Amino acid sequence: MMTNCGDTLEEKVKHYYRHVESYDWTRAADSFVGPETFFHRARSREIVRLLESIRPRPARCLDVGCGTALITRRLPPGAVGLDLNPRNLEKARRYAPEAVFINCDVEGRIPLADESFDLAVCTEMLEHLIHPERTVAEIRRVLKTGGVLVGSVPGRSVVWKLRGLSGSKDSFAEEPYHKHYRREEVASLLSASLKVRRLYSKHLRMNWFFVAAKESHA
Secondary structure: OOOOOOOOOHHHHHHHHOOOOOOOHHHHHOOOOOOHHHHHHHHHHHHHHHHHOOOOOOOOEEOOOOOOOOOHHOOOOOOEEEEEHHHHHOOOOOOOOOOOOOOOOOOOOOOOOOOOOOEEEEEHHHHHOOOHHHHHHHHHHHHHEEEEEEEEEEEEOHHHHHHHHOOOOOOOOOOOOOOOOOHHHHHHHHHHOOOOEEEEEEOOOOOOEEEEEOOOOO
């Protein structure tokens, strides 16, 4: 394991997710591990509801920052999942065997062709990035014109403090960076590359959910 995590915050964040973090979101949603189980279940239900509302039904789907495939497993066969954390992808391949998974840094250049996807999903991941605007721009690049991004980020809710009550041995305390968004911050981040169609909060403003599209003039 790499021992020198670098001096900058960005280096520390990437080191943490490449070499340290080992949380299994899918297991935490499927089996009760503490209060966060309810958070994961509620978020995933809302994301699936949004995905089911997309018309026409997307054929080529991408999960950016897929984690352990909590959402990827709900996408059509052949969906592609991207994640920086190789341990996530080992678990993801078990949970979603019909998907294709790629280990990559989505804050850099995504190793996929321009305009190759009808739908991108990005849930609870942008908050871990120092430069999330780079990832949103890359999502725009790989989406076809008219393609849609569905996702979520954590909001500024006091309820998030409850996740520290988890009985899981996995701790969030070691995270070097975790942003909680205001509505205007989400809107600004997305609208720099995409047309925001929906942006709303649920669950005591724990999360901002969004649907954004790639338009030819965006």
